[in-house]
Amino acid sequence: MFALAIVLLIAAAALVLWVIFGLNDAGNNKIHFDGFGITADLSPLTLFLLGALALLLVWAATRLIAAGTKRGMRKRRERKTLEKEHKLHEKDRLAAERDRDALRDERDAEAHQRETAEARQRVAERDVARYEDDHRTDANYVRGTEPQRGAHSDVRDADVRDAATDGRHYRD
Numbered sequence: 001m002f003a004l005a006i007v008l009l010i011a012a013a014a015l016v017l018w019v020i021f022g023l024n025d026a027g028n029n030k031i032h033f034d035g036f037g038i039t040a041d042l043s044p045l046t047l048f049l050l051g052a053l054a055l056l057l058v059w060a061a062t063r064l065i066a067a068g069t070k071r072g073m074r075k076r077r078e079r080k081t082l083e084k085e086h087k088l089h090e091k092d093r094l095a096a097e098r099d100r101d102a103l104r105d106e107r108d109a110e111a112h113q114r115e116t117a118e119a120r121q122r123v124a125e126r127d128v129a130r131y132e133d134d135h136r137t138d139a140n141y142v143r144g145t146e147p148q149r150g151a152h153s154d155v156r157d158a159d160v161r162d163a164a165t166d167g168r169h170y171r172d
Helices: 003-022 043-131
Strands: 031-035 039-043 160-162 169-172
Touching: 003 031, 003 043, 039 043
Parallel strands: none
Antiparallel strands: 031 039, 160 169
């Protein structure tokens, strides 16, 4: 569009120059033009119409330049808008990725805690099974019989401690 506008402006300028340099002082109704290798005898009406045509070419050229400029500005504005949207979507994508990573880390931490609790429970059950005779339970403890306290006793209060969170007692 811009190139076509330039061509139209050049054509209008050539027409105006042809009219200016081709006009001579003939005293008749015909106006004699001789310029740029073109010779013509024109009436004043024809001369007026050529001027109007030149003005129309200038107007068309300016409209094409304006339309091309508007289109260029619209494209730049759209590109800016798309870049902003892309940045916004990129920020949203990164935020979603951070949230997903945080949830995955939280889920992994919960799984680790659950596995640790299960492992501790298995160890406690294994220890209870291994040392059933040392474990104070209702089955192994006869009411009314207290362990002997003294130097020759098998079980002393200092040897027994609360080692598990579930209230079971284990020997040191």
